[in-house]
Amino acid sequence: MPTLVLLRHGQSQWNLENRFTGWWDVDLTELGVEEARAAGRLLRDKGYDFDRCFTSVQTRAIRTLNLVLEEMQRLWLPVTKDWRLNERHYGGLTGLNKQEMIDKVGAEQVKIWRRSFDVPPPPLDDDSPYQLAGDRRYAGIHIPNTESLKTTIARVLPYFEAEIAPALKRGERVIVAAHGNSLRALEKHLSNIADDEIVGLEIPTGQPIVYELDDKLQKLDRFYVSER
Ligand SMILES: O=C(O)[C@H](O)COP(=O)(O)O
Numbered sequence: 001m002p003t004l005v006l007l008r009h010g011q012s013q014w015n016l017e018n019r020f021t022g023w024w025d026v027d028l029t030e031l032g033v034e035e036a037r038a039a040g041r042l043l044r045d046k047g048y049d050f051d052r053c054f055t056s057v058q059t060r061a062i063r064t065l066n067l068v069l070e071e072m073q074r075l076w077l078p079v080t081k082d083w084r085l086n087e088r089h090y091g092g093l094t095g096l097n098k099q100e101m102i103d104k105v106g107a108e109q110v111k112i113w114r115r116s117f118d119v120p121p122p123p124l125d126d127d128s129p130y131q132l133a134g135d136r137r138y139a140g141i142h143i144p145n146t147e148s149l150k151t152t153i154a155r156v157l158p159y160f161e162a163e164i165a166p167a168l169k170r171g172e173r174v175i176v177a178a179h180g181n182s183l184r185a186l187e188k189h190l191s192n193i194a195d196d197e198i199v200g201l202e203i204p205t206g207q208p209i210v211y212e213l214d215d216k217l218q219k220l221d222r223f224y225v226s227e228r
Contacts, residue, residue, distance in 0.1 A: 001220070002168040004190075004211040005048065005175040006183050008203045009064040010035035015205065018098045020121075022090030023143075024130055025059050035206030036064040040071025042225055043175075043208055051172035053077050054164055056085040056179060057137045064206070065177035083141060084159035087179035091121035091146025094130040117195040120148040149181060149188070149198065156185040165217055175208075183209075190219055 010032030014021040028036065049072070055065045062081065069075045093101065093113060102110045113121045123145040124130060132143050144151065167174055176186070180203050188198050190211055203209070212221040 002171070002213040002215070002217060003173055004164075004168060004213060005043070005050070005173075005225070006186065006203075006209045006211065007039060007064065007068065007175060007177045008180055008183055008205050008207070009058075009060040009177065010039075010067075010206040012060045020090040020093040020096050020098060020101075022087050022094050022147075023058070023132060024090075024094050027059050028063055032060070032064070032205065033067060036067035037071050039064075039206050039208050039225075040068035043068065044072045046225055046228075048072075048208075048225070049173060050074065050077055050175045052167050053079040053175050053177070054085060055079060055081050055177040056087070056182065057081050057083050058086055058179070061085070061177045061179060065175070068175070068177065080163065082159060082163070083138060084155045085176065085178045085182050088149065088152040088181035088185075089124075089144045089147040091124050092128070093121045094124060094128070111199075115199040116148070117198055118148045118150040120146040120151065122146065149185060152181055153185040153188065156182050157189055160186060160189070168213065168217060169215070187222075190217075191222060192219070 011029045012021060012026045012032055013029055014026045016029050053065055055061045065079065069077060098110065112119050132138055164174060164176065183203050184198060184201055187193065187201060193201060208225040210223055210225055211219060214220055
């Protein structure tokens with residue numbers, strides 16, 4: 001039975017500071033490191049093992065995966081890094097404080113930006129310090145200046161179908177270490193969540209989620225490793 005484990009990175013510095021992060025490359029806090037290590041120990045102690053790993057090109061997810069694999073004594077496993085698993089781009093909100101934005105424009109508007117299916121945040125200014133145009137890891141790709149969950153799905157899902165699904169179908173045990181909204185994109189697909197219901201899905205940091213799938217990769221079960 002194909003088994004897929006999804007893991008949101010541990011707490012990042014901007015999670016701690018309550019700032020919109022998106023594609024900006026922010027590292028883990030000490031707590032985030034500990035969350036990642038604890039996730040690795042939990043997976044090991046519950047008997048999980050993997051054949052292949054996927055992550056984004058963002059430090060917080062890569063380090064989380066490495067810490068998990070270190071705890072599992074599996075640092076040697078093959079890891080594929082791809083920008084398509086990056087966090088949703090937070091556009092012009094990048095770097096801003098979430099509570100300050102609520103105070104400024106209201107909780108309802110901020111919730112729409114954070115959790116709606118297809119309303120993107122305002123675009124990132126061309127002269128923003130958070131522009132990534134010169135970042136070598138994105139050479140040759142069209143960097144978005146904002147993304148909704150819908151447009152995030154439009155790059156996460158084809159990547160899942162092209163790279164992750166075939167590995168699962170070959171019988172490989174897969175872990176994906178990624179981000180709140182790239183994982184919401186994947187979970188929307190795997191759990192067949194309607195556009196107007198995805199607003200309710202929150203994914204905590206550092207908590208491995210298991211998908212047990214049938215041969216056609218239809219969901220049989222979904223649970224947090226900590227719960228069983
Ligand atoms: O990019 C961010 O700010 C976080 O990783 C996810 O934030 P959200 O929960 O506000 O979407």
